[in-house]
Amino acid sequence: MESTTGQVRSVSGARSEDPPSGASAGVAPHGALLLDDPSPEGAAPVGLEISGGPTIQTYDPRTGQVLAIVPDQSAEEVRASVARARAAAGPWAALTYKERARHLLVVRDRVLDSAEELVEVICAETGKQRAEAVTTELMAVCETIDWYAKHGERILRPQHVGSGTMAHKSAWKRYEPLGVVGVISPWNYPFTLSMTPVVTALFAGNAVVLKPSEVTPTVGLAIGRLFVDDTWGDLVQVVTGGGATGDALVRSGVDKICFTGSVRTGKRVMAAAADTLTPVLLELGGKDPLIVCDDADVPMAVKGAVWGSMQNSGQTCMSVERAYVHADVYDRFVALVLAEVASIRQDDTGSGDIGAMTFGPQVDVVEAHIADAVAKGATVLAGGVRPERPGWWFPPTVVVDVDHTMDLMTEETFGPVLPIMKVSSVDEAVLLANDSPYGLNSSVWTEDADLGEQVANRLQAGNVCINDCIVSYAVTGLPFGGVKSSGMGRVHGAEGLREMSNVKSVLGRRVKLPRELWWFPVPKHLDRIAIAAMRARFGTGIRTKFGRSGRA
Numbered sequence: 001m002e003s004t005t006g007q008v009r010s011v012s013g014a015r016s017e018d019p020p021s022g023a024s025a026g027v028a029p030h031g032a033l034l035l036d037d038p039s040p041e042g043a044a045p046v047g048l049e050i051s052g053g054p055t056i057q058t059y060d061p062r063t064g065q066v067l068a069i070v071p072d073q074s075a076e077e078v079r080a081s082v083a084r085a086r087a088a089a090g091p092w093a094a095l096t097y098k099e100r101a102r103h104l105l106v107v108r109d110r111v112l113d114s115a116e117e118l119v120e121v122i123c124a125e126t127g128k129q130r131a132e133a134v135t136t137e138l139m140a141v142c143e144t145i146d147w148y149a150k151h152g153e154r155i156l157r158p159q160h161v162g163s164g165t166m167a168h169k170s171a172w173k174r175y176e177p178l179g180v181v182g183v184i185s186p187w188n189y190p191f192t193l194s195m196t197p198v199v200t201a202l203f204a205g206n207a208v209v210l211k212p213s214e215v216t217p218t219v220g221l222a223i224g225r226l227f228v229d230d231t232w233g234d235l236v237q238v239v240t241g242g243g244a245t246g247d248a249l250v251r252s253g254v255d256k257i258c259f260t261g262s263v264r265t266g267k268r269v270m271a272a273a274a275d276t277l278t279p280v281l282l283e284l285g286g287k288d289p290l291i292v293c294d295d296a297d298v299p300m301a302v303k304g305a306v307w308g309s310m311q312n313s314g315q316t317c318m319s320v321e322r323a324y325v326h327a328d329v330y331d332r333f334v335a336l337v338l339a340e341v342a343s344i345r346q347d348d349t350g351s352g353d354i355g356a357m358t359f360g361p362q363v364d365v366v367e368a369h370i371a372d373a374v375a376k377g378a379t380v381l382a383g384g385v386r387p388e389r390p391g392w393w394f395p396p397t398v399v400v401d402v403d404h405t406m407d408l409m410t411e412e413t414f415g416p417v418l419p420i421m422k423v424s425s426v427d428e429a430v431l432l433a434n435d436s437p438y439g440l441n442s443s444v445w446t447e448d449a450d451l452g453e454q455v456a457n458r459l460q461a462g463n464v465c466i467n468d469c470i471v472s473y474a475v476t477g478l479p480f481g482g483v484k485s486s487g488m489g490r491v492h493g494a495e496g497l498r499e500m501s502n503v504k505s506v507l508g509r510r511v512k513l514p515r516e517l518w519w520f521p522v523p524k525h526l527d528r529i530a531i532a533a534m535r536a537r538f539g540t541g542i543r544t545k546f547g548r549s550g551r552a
């Protein structure tokens with residue numbers, strides 16, 4: 001069978017014996033062309049001839065040097081991948097849930113077997129620290145496979161529903177595969193946010209075509225390799241390229257698009273999908289608030305707020321992007337935040353607390369938001385200035401004197417920045433938290449369990465953590481997704497699995513009657529019989545049950 005590695009053959013036209021001058025190059029096990037001695041920041045790899053079509057190159061964010069070159073695949077190549085996936089979809093859909101689970105557990109074993117190599121691939125293209133890659137990428141995916149292998153069959157097996165007045169009928173719903181699911185993923189968690197929809201779609205009986213971000217395509221290709229074997233080699237196809245390749249996938253006739261990325265691109269995806277009425281699941285951006293009440297355990301809230309805003313260098317859709325802190329604890333909170341931020345180890349060793357940012361242009365966004373805030377009266381208490389070093393680095397940054405006139409408090413910053421605003425009450429904090437077009441995750445800190453739940457209920461968000469932040473995503477049983485501009489549909493949980501299915505309603509016969517009452521010829525007094533039956537069945541008391549019908 002054609003494997004996903006087949007898709008990088010056009011790249012392998014540049015042979016490993018023909019490196020760019022001054023550099024050595026090799027075809028990595030996962031298919032991309034990797035440069036061992038990369039060229040300087042932004043420069044094309046000198047003398048490297050790639051035959052077989054257009055390409056894109058990726059960078060090591062820690063150094064800014066070119067890392068790999070992969071094909072920029074055309075709409076025709078995308079359609080060919082969809083066709084291969086479709087051919088594999090039928091036999092896969094015919095398997096039992098247990099058989100599908102067994103194969104996904106084999107894939108999970110491959111993840112475990114190659115954990116160290118996968119971590120290297122992820123860190124090289126994202127600038128993450130190794131522990132971040134292990135916990136938020138590999139472990140999160142293992143957890144998801146585990147949960148669906150254990151609970152998936154129960155969620156998807158046919159379910160009977162009451163048949164109401166038609167008691168002689170039997171009614172049930174069944175969940176059927178969609179066919180081929182297109183997955184388009186972003187660069188911030190290139191493994192988790194590709195694998196989660198991929199394995200969910202597979203468990204539901206679909207084949208998949210994955211289009212990873214053009215910033216992190218070698219992670220996508222490594223994912224493709226996890227699925228390559230003699231039996232199911234075509235089930236997961238990986239296509240590499242930029243926005244045009246993603247657009248081609250949306251228009252390729254797939255049966256659903258699972259898109260994770262920015263609001264701007266999400267709107268484009270939805271508009272393109274409207275042409276073919278292709279259903280879409282959209283996991284988009286956020287501007288997640290964190291509320292600290294006056295009774296909070298302040299040192300703990302500080303730990304959470306700093307971790308939640310800085311982990312993965314702030315490049316998490318659920319990052320804490322703004323904090324609202326009660327005036328009674330504000331000064332202490334800010335002082336402890338500064339001490340905590342000063343202790344963050346940001347380096348390129350791979351074993352610090354945070355690493356580089358992943359995407360060069362995102363650093364520009366962070367700088368622009370800080371400049372806008374400062375111009376409008378904000379004060380930077382820590383960080384705030386891009387360091388003079390190669391690669392894409394931005395220091396942990398704390399900003400106060402902020403308000404909702406500033407982009408830093410209203411637009412997604414996606415960097416290691418914690419803006420803190422003083423509030424006089426919980427009501428004010430909730431009002432400000434909800435004053436946003438986004439609604440992804442949110443966080444409230446209080447020692448009063450009732451208050452925590454009340455605030456959680458009032459927050460306009462798809463997800464809320466009480467006395468924590470971000471980590472609700474790690475509980476696979478909880479559906480994850482956004483409200484408002486943060487998206488539609490859910491991943492994880494029963495809802496996430498059913499997103500990947502068509503629900504078919506079936507009405508069968510429980511008892512055979514000679515005829516149905518409503519068939520032709522309609523009985524002469526059916527109207528009166530039906531009114532009497534309706535009153536008897538739905539009336540809430542003796543009078544409505546038998547009143548007028550009794551007199552009639």
Ligand code: NAD
Pocket residue numbers: 184185186187188189193211212213214241242243244245246247248250260261262263264265266268269282283284285286316317318412414440482486487
């Ligand atoms: P992006 O929107 O720029 O790109 C996402 C993907 O869409 C990439 O693979 C890209 O190639 C593809 N794409 C671009 N144009 C396209 C088009 N016209 N049609 C189809 N596909 C197209 O997002 P990004 O910068 O890679 O990721 C960061 C964004 O993702 C942030 O806004 C972040 O909040 C969001 N995000 C959301 C979640 C979530 O679960 N809600 C998770 C992670 C990231």
